[in-house]
Amino acid sequence: MEKISNFNGVGVPFRYSNVDTDQIIPAIYLKRIAKTGYEDGLFSTLRQDPDFVLNQPEYKNAQVLVAGSDFGTGSSREHAVWALRDYGFKAVFSPKFADIFRSNCGKQGVIAGVISNADTVKLWEKMESEPGIELEVDLPSQVVRCGELEINFDIDEYTKWRLSEGLDDIGITLQNEDKIEEFESRRAAWRPKTLPVKGD
Amino acid sequence: MAEKLTLAEKLWRDHLVVKGEDGAPDLIYIDLHLIHEVTSPQAFDGLRLEGRDIRRRDLTIATEDHNTPTKDIHLPIAEPTSAKQVQALRDNTEEYGVRIHSLGDKNQGIVHVVGPQLGLTMPGITVVCGDSHTSTHGAFGALAMGIGTSEVEHVLATQTLPLAPFKTMAINVEGSLRPGVSAKDIILAIIAKIGTGGGQGYVLEYRGSAIRELSMEGRMTICNMSIEAGARAGMVAPDQITFDYLKGRPHAPEGKDWDEAMEYWKTLQTDEGAEFDKEIYIDADELDPFVTWGTNPGQGVSLLGEVPSPDSFDLASDQESAEKALQYMDLVPGTKMKDIRVDTVFLGSCTNSRIEDLRAAANLVKGKKLAEGLTMMVVPGSQKVRIEAESEGLDKIFKDFGAEWRFAGCSACLGMNPDKVGEFKRAASTSNRNFVGRQGKNARTHLVSPVVAAATAIRGTLSAPSDLED
Ligand code: SF4
Numbered sequence: 001m002e003k004i005s006n007f008n009g010v011g012v013p014f015r016y017s018n019v020d021t022d023q024i025i026p027a028i029y030l031k032r033i034a035k036t037g038y039e040d041g042l043f044s045t046l047r048q049d050p051d052f053v054l055n056q057p058e059y060k061n062a063q064v065l066v067a068g069s070d071f072g073t074g075s076s077r078e079h080a081v082w083a084l085r086d087y088g089f090k091a092v093f094s095p096k097f098a099d100i101f102r103s104n105c106g107k108q109g110v111i112a113g114v115i116s117n118a119d120t121v122k123l124w125e126k127m128e129s130e131p132g133i134e135l136e137v138d139l140p141s142q143v144v145r146c147g148e149l150e151i152n153f154d155i156d157e158y159t160k161w162r163l164s165e166g167l168d169d170i171g172i173t174l175q176n177e178d179k180i181e182e183f184e185s186r187r188a189a190w191r192p193k194t195l196p197v198k199g200d
Numbered sequence: 201m202a203e204k205l206t207l208a209e210k211l212w213r214d215h216l217v218v219k220g221e222d223g224a225p226d227l228i229y230i231d232l233h234l235i236h237e238v239t240s241p242q243a244f245d246g247l248r249l250e251g252r253d254i255r256r257r258d259l260t261i262a263t264e265d266h267n268t269p270t271k272d273i274h275l276p277i278a279e280p281t282s283a284k285q286v287q288a289l290r291d292n293t294e295e296y297g298v299r300i301h302s303l304g305d306k307n308q309g310i311v312h313v314v315g316p317q318l319g320l321t322m323p324g325i326t327v328v329c330g331d332s333h334t335s336t337h338g339a340f341g342a343l344a345m346g347i348g349t350s351e352v353e354h355v356l357a358t359q360t361l362p363l364a365p366f367k368t369m370a371i372n373v374e375g376s377l378r379p380g381v382s383a384k385d386i387i388l389a390i391i392a393k394i395g396t397g398g399g400q401g402y403v404l405e406y407r408g409s410a411i412r413e414l415s416m417e418g419r420m421t422i423c424n425m426s427i428e429a430g431a432r433a434g435m436v437a438p439d440q441i442t443f444d445y446l447k448g449r450p451h452a453p454e455g456k457d458w459d460e461a462m463e464y465w466k467t468l469q470t471d472e473g474a475e476f477d478k479e480i481y482i483d484a485d486e487l488d489p490f491v492t493w494g495t496n497p498g499q500g501v502s503l504l505g506e507v508p509s510p511d512s513f514d515l516a517s518d519q520e521s522a523e524k525a526l527q528y529m530d531l532v533p534g535t536k537m538k539d540i541r542v543d544t545v546f547l548g549s550c551t552n553s554r555i556e557d558l559r560a561a562a563n564l565v566k567g568k569k570l571a572e573g574l575t576m577m578v579v580p581g582s583q584k585v586r587i588e589a590e591s592e593g594l595d596k597i598f599k600d601f602g603a604e605w606r607f608a609g610c611s612a613c614l615g616m617n618p619d620k621v622g623e624f625k626r627a628a629s630t631s632n633r634n635f636v637g638r639q640g641k642n643a644r645t646h647l648v649s650p651v652v653a654a655a656t657a658i659r660g661t662l663s664a665p666s667d668l669e670d
Contacts, residue, residue: 001250031281033241033288035249078350107350169350170252170357176218176227180255180360183217183229190453190461192232192320194299195258199318199450 001109003166004139009063009090011135011146012053013124016046016067020074021101025083035082042083058132062087064144066123067094072101072112081108091137093144093153095120106159107168111139113153122149139164204474206368207437208403210467211343215326217360225362231325231342233355234311235262235298237289238616239330243353244292254296255359261320262293262300265310267616270579270606273303282617296356309582309608312336312550316420317584319449323438323465328355333550333632335426338435339419340442341468343403345433366432367477369402370470373410375484380665382560383418384552384630384649386410387425388490388500390482396498399431402478405470406436410484416445417556424551425632428497437469489664491537492634492647494525499634501537503652503664509533528636529644530624537662540646542626545603545657546639547650548579549613549631555585557630557650562594564654564665570602571660577604577619579611603657615640628656 016023029041046052053059065084071094072080081104084092091111105112115123126146127133136145139160144151155163162172173180205213218227233256235243240262247254254260267282269275277283286303293300301307307314312333315321323341328334330352337344347361355361373386391398404426411419419436426434436442443462446452453461470476488502499522501508510522510533526533531540547553547561558580570576578598580586586608589595595605612619613631620640621627627645630653634645646662655663 033245033284035242035245168250169362170250170354173227173354173358173360173362177358179217179227180229180358184359187229188457188460188464190457190464191325192322192451193258194232194261194320194451197299 001166001168001171004090004109004111004163006136006138006140007063007090008134008136010059010061010132011064011066011123011127012059012062013127014053014065014067015124018070018073019067021072021077021080022074024072024080025077029083030077030079036086038079038083039086039088041079042087056131063090064135064137065089065092066120066127067092068120069095069117071097073098076100076104078104078108081105081110085110093120093123106162109163109166109168111137111155111163113142113144113155115144115151115153119151123151204471206470206474206476207341207405207435207468208343208366208368208433209474211324211326214324215343220362225364227360228326228363229360230328230355231259232315232320232327233260233359234315234327234329234334235260235289235352236265236311236329236331237285238266239349240292240352241285241288242349243330243356244288244296246350246353247296247356252357254298254356257297257299259359260298260356261315262289262298263308263311263314264289264301264303265308265608266610266614268303268308268609269617270609270611270619273607279618304583306583306587309580309584310550310553310610312420312424313554313581313585316340316416317449317582319446319452322446322452322461323442324461324468328361332427333424335431335434336420336424336550338423338426338433339416340446341435341438341465343433343435344423346427366403367401369399369404369431370476370479371404371406371482372479373406373408373482373484375410375486376413377410377484377487380651381487381489382649382651383414383421385487385490386482386484387422388492388497388647389487391425391429391498392490392500393482394429394480396428396496397430399426399429402431404429404431404434405476406434407470408484411436412439415556416441417554420554421551425497428632438465489649489652491652491662492645493529493531493537494522495528495634495636496521496525497632497634497647499525500647503537503662505537507531507533507535507537538667540626540662541660542574542628542646542656542662544574544621544625544627545576545653546579546612546621546627546629546631547603547653548577548581548611549629550581550610551632552630552650553579553581553585555588558585558589558594559592561650561654562597564651564668565601565603565658566597568601568658570657574657574660575604576602576657577606577612579606579619580608582608601657612639614638615643621645628653628662
């Protein structure tokens with residue numbers, strides 16, 4: 001996972017609330033066997049509408065999604081975050097996230113920042129008055145800037161740390177690699193081994 | 201004096217790599233990682249994406265089971281998603297150098313049958329697999345847990361898992377089973393008693409004289425269904441039956457390693473005076489054959505009983521789910537369970553597809569004919585079980601009876617391959633889940649033991665072996 005500190009990216013005013021993971025990516029995409037390439041599934045139902053915000057040329061390279069309240073509810077599918085990530089989103093802001101979705105974001109290197117309802121509306125209005133405007137996301141100081149707006153966002157300390165270090169769950173475990181090695185050095189000889197293959 | 205520990209706590213202690221601080225989970229070492237085609241493709245893809253390797257390919261083994269066909273196995277897999285998943289497993293295991301048992305191989309079969317058969321599953325180890333019925337391996341006195349796809353990736357990369365602590369529950373089954381009553385009936389009775397959520401957060405330890413009397417196959421059947429009570433794992437302390445089963449299997453320890461292992465294995469019992477967070481008691485002497493009437497494994501009754509009325513439940517939520525279940529199952533309260541006619545019988549799945557299960561069923565159907573209008577499918581748990589059964593002539597007994605004799609796999613347990621129970625058809629099934637649509641769209645499942653399956657196949661209605669004696 002990439003380390004995140006400060007970045008600039010085109011913001012999308014996503015005026016939808018109660019967006020569940022099935023709207024983020026429908027179940028049909030769950031049959032795939034890869035862990036990447038889910039960008040085509042992102043909001044695939046909404047995207048059938050030519051007027052949908054992501055279909056507008058100004059938002060082609062969007063990296064920051066500003067959504068309404070209750071984003072990522074419903075099934076716990078990790079595919080929802082994969083779809084956002086694969087599409088190019090590095091941060092999502094909303095007044096409220098579903099817990100599992102929020103934690104999945106942290107594991108996949110996507111910022112899920114909580115901002116107030118009032119700030120959400122301010123950002124929407126600003127982005128709509130200047131479509132394609134870039135937002136500056138400043139993780140260390142937990143601020144998102146857009147033109148003259150400077151808005152604080154919430155993110156828990158642990159997730160902030162892992163995002164800025166670029167650590168996924170495996171990365172965190174591997175910080176203890178010496179302890180794993182030490183454990184393995186004591187592993188008894190009778191314990192099972194699948195290799196070399198025996199008995200056939 | 202040392203702290204008194206339960207069996208599960210001993211295994212946790214002996215696999216602790218890093219103790220979690222401030223509420224963080226403990227990091228637990230994994231001795232054996234079993235993989236199959238459904239839950240592993242994205243895990244391998246994740247490794248590839250991050251440029252990671254498998255930490256211990258020598259503790260990892262793959263088999264094809266969930267999607268594989270059970271007939272015409274020489275032909276390419278027809279269903280595109282199934283074919284893709286199986287191919288992905290073959291490609292991934294080749295790329296990463298993981299041992300695989302593919303369709304046609306002697307050790308191919310349901311992952312939870314293959315581990316024990318190879319002697320890889322043994323007492324005192326931790327086992328994980330991206331499949332909820334991994335609890336099966338607990339029958340050996342192992343701590344065995346089902347995991348999700350991201351955890352599969354985690355174990356591939358680190359051979360460890362961050363795990364939250366569990367609570368412990370003792371399930372004491374005292375007494376002796378009557379003839380015709382078997383391990384499956386014990387576990388169905390347990391789930392009916394504690395409910396499908398009753399084990400949530402717990403590791404169950406099955407104890408008592410009735411458990412000690414069971415073969416390894418029977419213990420596996422019980423541990424297998426721990427997950428249907430919502431438990432994280434289920435286990436049985438190892439004893440002479442365990443050691444005898446294991447000794448001489450391909451990957452069982454040998455010589456000095458065996459002696460050393462035995463020394464440790466003999467300590468693998470809950471200490472006298474250790475406390476469980478919860479204890480429940482089941483009287484084995486009183487048990488009848490058990491069958492389910494509803495759409496979750498907790499909705500079961502004695503085969504001598506009747507379809508219950510929704511009003512007989514105390515909780516409104518139970519009443520409601522009973523009502524829905526009866527509608528789906530097309531059953532009327534008050535109907536005698538033994539009057540329920542079935543269309544098909546499925547003998548298979550990781551719950552009941554081992555050699556002992558096949559023998560028990562074959563013993564009853566030998567020389568008899570399948571009831572008029574019924575179909576029956578027998579699906580051995582692994583190719584090895586199939587070969588062993590054939591060497592004993594069991595295939596012939598089943599075929600003469602009128603059943604289909606198939607190749608190994610999960611088959612109609614979940615119907616990911618072409619083996620399904622037909623729409624609105626009623627099945628007596630030795631598998632573990634009777635969920636809505638589990639065995640096929642609108643399929644109606646009654647979970648039963650292998651001998652009840654056999655007696656039912658003979659009579660056409662849900663039957664106990666004792667019903668065969670005139
Ligand atoms: S037999 Fe059924 S329960 Fe067992 S692993 Fe296969 S699908 Fe899962």
